[in-house]
Amino acid sequence: YLTGFWGSFGFYLEHNDKKYLITDGRYTGKASELMKERAGIELVIFDTKFVEIFGKNFSGDFQCENSLTLAQLANFKKWFPEINFIPTPGLIEAQRQIKSEAEIKKITQAQAHVDQVLIPFLQKNLKSGISEKTLQFHLENTLKAENKYGLSFDPIVAFGENSAIPHHEPSERTLKLGDNILIDCGVTLDRYCSDVTRNFVFGEPSKKYLEKYAKLLNIQNQVLKNYTDKISVKELDQTVRDLMGDDSQFYTHSLGHGVGIEVHESPRISTKSSETLEANQVVTCEPGLYYPGEFGIRIEDLLVIRNQEPDILSKITKDLISFNEVGDIHVLIKDS
Amino acid sequence: YLTGFWGSFGFYLEHNDKKYLITDGRYTGKASELMKERAGIELVIFDTKFVEIFGKNFSGDFQCENSLTLAQLANFKKWFPEINFIPTPGLIEAQRQIKSEAEIKKITQAQAHVDQVLIPFLQKNLKSGISEKTLQFHLENTLKAENKYGLSFDPIVAFGENSAIPHHEPSERTLKLGDNILIDCGVTLDRYCSDVTRNFVFGEPSKKYLEKYAKLLNIQNQVLKNYTDKISVKELDQTVRDLMGDDSQFYTHSLGHGVGIEVHESPRISTKSSETLEANQVVTCEPGLYYPGEFGIRIEDLLVIRNQEPDILSKITKDLISFNEVGDIHVLIKDS
Numbered sequence: 085y086l087t088g089f090w091g092s093f094g095f096y097l098e099h100n101d102k103k104y105l106i107t108d109g110r111y112t113g114k115a116s117e118l119m120k121e122r123a124g125i126e127l128v129i130f131d132t133k134f135v136e137i138f139g140k141n142f143s144g145d146f147q148c149e150n151s152l153t154l155a156q157l158a159n160f161k162k163w164f165p166e167i168n169f170i171p172t173p174g175l176i177e178a179q180r181q182i183k184s185e186a187e188i189k190k191i192t193q194a195q196a197h198v199d200q201v202l203i204p205f206l207q208k209n210l211k212s213g214i215s216e217k218t219l220q221f222h223l224e225n226t227l228k229a230e231n232k233y234g235l236s237f238d239p240i241v242a243f244g245e246n247s248a249i250p251h252h253e254p255s256e257r258t259l260k261l262g263d264n265i266l267i268d269c270g271v272t273l274d275r276y277c278s279d280v281t282r283n284f285v286f287g288e289p290s291k292k293y294l295e296k297y298a299k300l301l302n303i304q305n306q307v308l309k310n311y312t313d314k315i316s317v318k319e320l321d322q323t324v325r326d327l328m329g330d331d332s333q334f335y336t337h338s339l340g341h342g343v344g345i346e347v348h349e350s351p352r353i354s355t356k357s358s359e360t361l362e363a364n365q366v367v368t369c370e371p372g373l374y375y376p377g378e379f380g381i382r383i384e385d386l387l388v389i390r391n392q393e394p395d396i397l398s399k400i401t402k403d404l405i406s407f408n409e410v411g412d413i414h415v416l417i418k419d420s
Numbered sequence: 421y422l423t424g425f426w427g428s429f430g431f432y433l434e435h436n437d438k439k440y441l442i443t444d445g446r447y448t449g450k451a452s453e454l455m456k457e458r459a460g461i462e463l464v465i466f467d468t469k470f471v472e473i474f475g476k477n478f479s480g481d482f483q484c485e486n487s488l489t490l491a492q493l494a495n496f497k498k499w500f501p502e503i504n505f506i507p508t509p510g511l512i513e514a515q516r517q518i519k520s521e522a523e524i525k526k527i528t529q530a531q532a533h534v535d536q537v538l539i540p541f542l543q544k545n546l547k548s549g550i551s552e553k554t555l556q557f558h559l560e561n562t563l564k565a566e567n568k569y570g571l572s573f574d575p576i577v578a579f580g581e582n583s584a585i586p587h588h589e590p591s592e593r594t595l596k597l598g599d600n601i602l603i604d605c606g607v608t609l610d611r612y613c614s615d616v617t618r619n620f621v622f623g624e625p626s627k628k629y630l631e632k633y634a635k636l637l638n639i640q641n642q643v644l645k646n647y648t649d650k651i652s653v654k655e656l657d658q659t660v661r662d663l664m665g666d667d668s669q670f671y672t673h674s675l676g677h678g679v680g681i682e683v684h685e686s687p688r689i690s691t692k693s694s695e696t697l698e699a700n701q702v703v704t705c706e707p708g709l710y711y712p713g714e715f716g717i718r719i720e721d722l723l724v725i726r727n728q729e730p731d732i733l734s735k736i737t738k739d740l741i742s743f744n745e746v747g748d749i750h751v752l753i754k755d756s
Contacts, residue, residue: 109672157490221564
């Protein structure tokens with residue numbers, strides 16, 4: 085994030101006004117190319133003389149990320165014997181929350197690709213008897229578009245009762261008429277992630293499903309508008325729970341999370357968090373209702389916090405669409 | 421590994437003769453199913469009363485893995501306020517090195533799938549003008565076989581001069597007659613990884629390529645036989661360097677690594693390590709020669725250490741095969 089460098093070994097050091105990228109001989113070429121684009125970062129190659137020539141020049145207190153492992157910290161202590169490392173929660177993650185317009189553009193483009201391909205994909209692929217795993221496999225291919233995009237995560241494809249498990253792993257369960265379908269997926273572009281969840285039906289759903297979908301959609305649309313600069317995340321999530329009433333017992337996770345070079349990053353939008361949202365954060369809004377053994381619904385949008393109303397990046401319709409065996413589309417509930 | 425449980429939150433605690441799996445409410449169903457199969461592990465659900473009811477019951481010195489992050493350790497200290505955590509290198513990883521026959525069977529099956537599909541895949545897909553990225557995309561699909569298998573890692577596909585970069589990321593570089601091709605790939609079956617690297621040519625390679633391939637193949641075959649119970653890994657890697665002579669300057673990584681639920685795990689087979697190999701470890705043997713701007717060759721087998729000679733799991737031929745535009749095969753160098 086700080087250097088643009090990605091590899092299996094590398095770290096970044098900042099001291100007074102000096103910035104260093106340290107990596108090993110395998111990456112000399114790639115890293116020195118990159119550093120030409122990023123003025124002010126010096127490339128240091130880690131070799132057998134590293135401690136003697138470089139590491140020993142630094143002493144005193146240095147903050148480090150607390151996403152380091154204990155093993156990595158033990159190495160750093162060996163390589164910088166005079167440094168006192170101070171694990172600091174959110175050292176870089178806090179900076180990463182606020183996105184530049186260049187970062188927002190990548191996420192927007194990644195999401196736009198998903199928006200474009202998802203419904204045509206389902207028209208072509210939803211058939212009685214297809215398994216969650218097979219649909220997931222073909223969805224991955226469509227999302228990746230010959231590796232023009234990566235995957236933010238293995239897409240979740242859940243039919244019927246399996247959709248009641250928020251983190252369901254696609255199984256051999258096959259699709260049949262009357263099933264609801266939950267799809268949670270995202271792609272990466274230049275390492276930046278998108279993330280969206282939509283719900284569909286194959287044939288005719290139950291009355292209960294229709295009723296709960298309409299209810300959740302209404303709540304999600306209401307709370308979306310509240311995603312503004314300086315709002316308390318605790319308050320956002322609590323609003324959803326209040327609007328759900330008795331159904332809030334079936335809402336078993338938090339409302340959302342930041343999205344960037346990781347698909348889950350700060351801030352966490354949860355009743356357990358005391359943060360506020362800030363302009364130019366990219367976050368999700370994803371309330372869900374999960375009825376064990378019956379069905380689950382999660383409606384997830386991806387959005388950019390602005391001063392007033394947020395920019396919604398995920399443009400796929402939230403109409404509840406029914407598909408039939410030959411890919412015809414029928415709108416059951418219209419998004420307002 | 422210890423419990424068979426996989427999820428986004430969970431940890432394992434062992435104290436005297438008691439064993440516990442701790443996870444949260446999302447996984448109650450899945451985890452209690454699993455624990456029925458594993459007698460002797462008690463399931464504990466992490467909720468708001470966890471510290472009061474469970475965490476406070478433990479005190480004194482407890483070893484922990486040093487793959488924990490500083491943030492995770494800080495959490496554990498909150499959840500178990502009376503415990504003194506002692507980071508211990510290789511606490512579980514050491515156990516993981518020695519595989520059961522059930523684990524070896526999964527790795528064998530994963531590797532057998534790659535062995536079966538790789539050459540037919542290349543016959544069908546190698547054409548002038550195909551890019552590394554596109555070939556990688558189609559290779560991933562073939563390897564995954566409609567998600568019957570996972571990927572151990574994103575396969576490396578490198579043409580010509582790009583193969584001189586050991587960890588090359590597939591690019592838009594297109595294939596042309598005369599190119600050598602390096603493919604490093606593996607699949608997972610029930611979370612267990614396979615790993616293999618093979619080299620091919622499209623059309624006629626250079627004399628230098630043929631000469632270096634023959635040399636490296638000869639060395640790799642010699643050192644493979646030395647992979648026996650109790651041999652020093654330093655000695656193994658040093659043998660390769662000695663056999664290479666002046667060319668050892670173009671061998672820029674270590675000889676191999678353990679393979680299991682992670683594609684890189686202990687032991688590390690390197691001149692920097694003081695370990696010995698042990699029966700029932702699954703490891704790689706992968707010497708390489710990398711000539712910057714020209715080409716690279718890496719010949720990697722996957723094998724099980726036994727008392728005498730190892731079981732070689734990777735059965736794809738090490739003959740140097742040339743492909744032409746229509747998928748005909750021509751053996752340039754015969755493996756002895």
